[in-house]
Amino acid sequence: MLSVDALSKNFINVSITNTVDEALDILNQFKIKHLPIVKSKAFLTIISEETLKAAHPGTIMKDFVNKGVKKFVRQDDHLLDAAKAMVDEELTIIPVLEDDESFMGIITMEDLFTKIISRxxxxxxxxxxxxxxxxxxxxxxxxxxxxxxxxxxxxxxxxxxxxxxxxxxxxxxxxxxxxxxxxxxxxxxxxxxxxxxxxxxxxxxxxxxxxxxxxxxx
Known part of the structure; x- marks a missing residue:
């Protein structure tokens, strides 16, 4: 029961060039309260909905890379390690990285709940x-x-x-x-x-x- 097995389907990555408005739209679409900011395949940070709503709508994600939470799990980590990381940091998502630190995707709280119930x-x-x-x-x-x-x-x-x-x-x-x-x-x-x-x-x-x-x- 590895973290990679619970990756969210069809998730839209948020890059450093996206605006706050675009990021909030993605939050609403996936019904989550946190987003990872990614540059190419590099995971930078997790930013919260609260932080985004307090910013100007046109602000780009690059301005948030030194904020947020730099929490993640690796693809071969157990799914319960992902659950612990989300609980410890009060997150609704957790990024999953490959062994070479490349960003693979995220696990959402809903994905986690569904996978644990099934497994x-x-x-x-x-x-x-x-x-x-x-x-x-x-x-x-x-x-x-x-x-x-x-x-x-x-x-x-x-x-x-x-x-x-x-x-x-x-x-x-x-x-x-x-x-x-x-x-x-x-x-x-x-x-x-x-x-x-x-x-x-x-x-x-x-x-x-x-x-x-x-x-x-x-």
């Missing part, structure tokens, strides 16, 4: 289960064994340390009736924090996606 199997039929266990008691092999006893197949396992020393584990499974699994996990002292059966989960994904698009349209 972790979160859009497949089944249920989403969120459990919690103390860090010292967590063994992935044991958890998998328990689920195998219930004839459950896993599409993905996501582990969060946010509530350390407890570990939160999000499981995407192929099971449609989750009641028996809940009872088994509780017998093994796992705390079930939440679960979403297929129709409910798809509805929540749709709501979150629409919230994201609404945010990008602000």
């Amino acid at each position: 972790f199997g979160l859009n497949s039929d089944g249920s989403l289960l969120v459990i919690e266990v103390p860090q010292q008691d967590f063994q992935l092999s044991e958890l998998i064994r328990i689920l195998e006893m219930e004839n459950v197949h896993l599409f993905s396992v996501l582990v969060s340390m946010e509530n350390f020393p407890n570990i939160e584990i999000t499981l995407k499974t192929d099971i449609k009736d989750i009641n028996s699994v809940l009872q088994t996990l509780e017998r093994y002292s796992y705390t079930v924090k939440a679960y979403f059966e297929n129709d409910q989960y798809i509805h929540q994904l749709k709501d979150r996606y629409e919230s994201l698009i609404s945010y990008l349209n602000v």
Whole structure:
């Protein structure tokens, strides 16, 4: 799951000769709040919508090359590295560069969301289960064994340390009736924090996606 695999399709590059008005049109077209400024194949910086709106409409992008954020990922970086870079810098896009520093394109927040949902199997039929266990008691092999006893197949396992020393584990499974699994996990002292059966989960994904698009349209 490499960054190059999530490049935005048909993105229009912004060069140092484009004006603020032209750049704002591109922001609106792709529903993003940040743009990379590129000279030929060289990535220069990321400029924000806020900065552009504060400038004169006829100002050219060359005037912004010493401003903004010079953040990027390389084509062979993991997609989650791209996600981390976007979150750390509060960006709606991240540029992707080749090994020789040549600009390849960008990943948008929408691209990232869609690719992660697909690659972790979160859009497949089944249920989403969120459990919690103390860090010292967590063994992935044991958890998998328990689920195998219930004839459950896993599409993905996501582990969060946010509530350390407890570990939160999000499981995407192929099971449609989750009641028996809940009872088994509780017998093994796992705390079930939440679960979403297929129709409910798809509805929540749709709501979150629409919230994201609404945010990008602000």
